[in-house]
Amino acid sequence: QVQVVESGGGQVQAGDSLRLSCAVSGRGQSYYVTGWFRQAPGQEREFLGGIVSPWAGEPGFYADDVKGRFRISRDNALNTVYLQLTSLKPEDTGVYYCAATLTLRAGRTAQEYYYWGQGTQVTVSS
Numbered sequence: 417q418v419q420v421v422e423s424g425g426g427q428v429q430a431g432d433s434l435r436l437s438c439a440v441s442g443r444g445q446s447y448y449v450t451g452w453f454r455q456a457p458g459q460e461r462e463f464l465g466g467i468v469s470p471w472a473g474e475p476g477f478y479a480d481d482v483k484g485r486f487r488i489s490r491d492n493a494l495n496t497v498y499l500q501l502t503s504l505k506p507e508d509t510g511v512y513y514c515a516a517t518l519t520l521r522a523g524r525t526a527q528e529y530y531y532w533g534q535g536t537q538v539t540v541s542s
Contacts (some may be wrong), residue, residue, distance in 0.1 A: 417533040418442045422514045425536030428504055436499040436536060438514030440469070447471060450487065450497040450515050451529050456510035459477075463524045464512075467497060477522045504540045511535040516520075 424436040438450060451466035465478040470492035478486065487500045501508065515529035523529060 418448070418516055418518070419444060420514050420516050420531050420533040422512065422533040422536040425538045427539040427541065428472065430505055430540055430542050432504050432540070433502045433539060434504065436512055436514075436538075438499070438533065440495050440499045440514075440531075441496065443516070443518070444529060446518050447520055448479065449520060449523060449529075450488075450490075451515045451517075451523060452486075452497075452499045453513045453515060453526060454510045455507070455513065455535075457505075459510070459512050461513065463526070464499070466522060466524070468520060468522075469495075469497065470537045476524045477524075479524070502539070504538075506542045509540050512538050 420439045421439045452464040453461045455461045465488045467476040467488045468474045476488040490497045496516045514533045516531040517529045
């Protein structure tokens with residue numbers, strides 16, 4: 417059973433940076449794809465970016481809206497994927513979810529991910 421646990425959310429000011437963590441356990445030796453999503457109040461869950469682990473050299477893939485401002489990285493030894501948020505804006509406010517799938521495809525929709533974390537709240541004030 418794969419488990420996904422996010423952490424690192426909080427309340428910040430516009431222009432600040434924040435790093436979210438996603439610990440993935442229970443995958444054995446399998447490669448897996450980790451995706452990050454955001455859900456604002458009253459909105460659908462929005463894809464932000466993803467990465468294949470533990471594939472060496474994989475740079476990650478991103479939604480156009482956040483490319484250059486958000487960056488995904490990983491620590492294979494810790495089975496942890498990070499989402500670095502920079503130049504945060506009030507419209508970045510929402511619940512940030514990490515999700516994983518054992519299907520090796522650069523999934524960009526929530527339906528393509530099977531294992532989900534509980535979410536972590538990020539609030540950006542102006």
